[in-house]
Amino acid sequence: MSTSAIHAGWSGGDMHGAVTPPIYATSAYAHPDHDSLKELFARRRSGFAYARSGNPTTAVLEQRLTALEGGIGAIAVASGQAATTIALCALLEPGSHVVASALLYGGTTEFLDDTLADLAVTTTTVDPWDLDAWERAITPSTRVVLVESIANPGAQLVDLDAISAIAHAHDVAVVVDATLSTPALYRAGDHGADVVVHSATKYLCGHGTTIAGIIVDTGRFDPRRCPQRWQRLTTRNRRFGVVFADDYERGASGLLSYARAKYVTDFGTTLPATSAQQILVGIETLDLRMRKISADAATLAGRLHGSAGIARVNHPSIPGRPDAHLVRRDFPHGTSGVFSVDLAGGEEAAAAFCNALELFTLAVNIGDARSLVCHPGTTTHSHLTEPQRRACGVHPGTVRLSIGLEDLEDLSADLERGLAAVEAVAPGTDRAAQEPALLS
Structure with a gap:
């Protein structure tokens, strides 16, 4: 993992011998003759014509994520939301159905509930820990199962092996948002995912400087196995004059x-070369960062567990979590x-804490x-209905923490300041009476 994070996709092969991938700051690419450009647009040869659909710097990022995820290809786009949008649009059509985990990022839930609904795509949400619910929710029109490898904000894990087995028995594609796990902690394709999406803005970048998204084809999905379900891929495309599924014959x-x-070009979700280069730099230290951050987060969660003013700590290491076995099995x-x-004191306590x-x-x-x-109930999940927020594990007193690279004891002391402020606004709150359900 650490070696691929530094070397995959780039061998220093440019004319100047650059050690790190250079930024190709260009909007268009010159070609030697008429036939060269004609062949490119006819998809009879590969290359670059216009930066809206590809860039050499971005291509290195795509090759690197392909290697890290063990896939067969990737697309880098302008944001994580764009990655989810394009991945789903490529798999769905009007009348399609999605079965989604109830534990999703607020923006993803809004996209499913609003924009995809406008496009005549329906969604059923299920408790991700209820395997029977996944089976019951799948219908003949279901084309996609959508989950997060680690849910945001409650860090719930899913049994992706079991969910994927259910989906694949019905010829349904499994799309996994692996933003929180990254391939450094968990390769979703190894557990059944067909498509993996990332908000590269987060851990892949690692320094809060750049917006980006990634879509990875793990190599498990092959529309030719059930061509009637994926006719956009298995029949000749009217616009482009090709059968896209034929690409699988050459790997x-x-x-x-x-x-x-179709979608990257039409939506214009281009990732700038400068942004791609910044993500590449971040990925070089991904493995080291994720191990320290994960260890410190588990330590801090353990220290917060049982503290006055806290009804519940939502971390997989906390005793009693139904996903504890998945930590041991899938997330070593x-x-x-x-x-x-x-x-326990609701939004007032959350505000005081923050x-x-x-x-x-x-x-x-x-x-x-x-x-x-941040306080998800008034920010990232604020546009959801109250039942949707409860299903996501977001309550009035829920505060989301993202642990960084600072000294562990400094972070611990800061959290103690927050808890002292909670005690000042909500002294002696009955912890048991305020504790929300794990999943509502």
């Missing part, structure tokens, strides 16, 4: 070829640095080198 991803030709290197705490912190930065990002905190 490439027909799904990604279709997604790039840790479960990332994002988790949440449910404060305002009292001096080292944690109040911001809605995660995966930064600096530790971050």
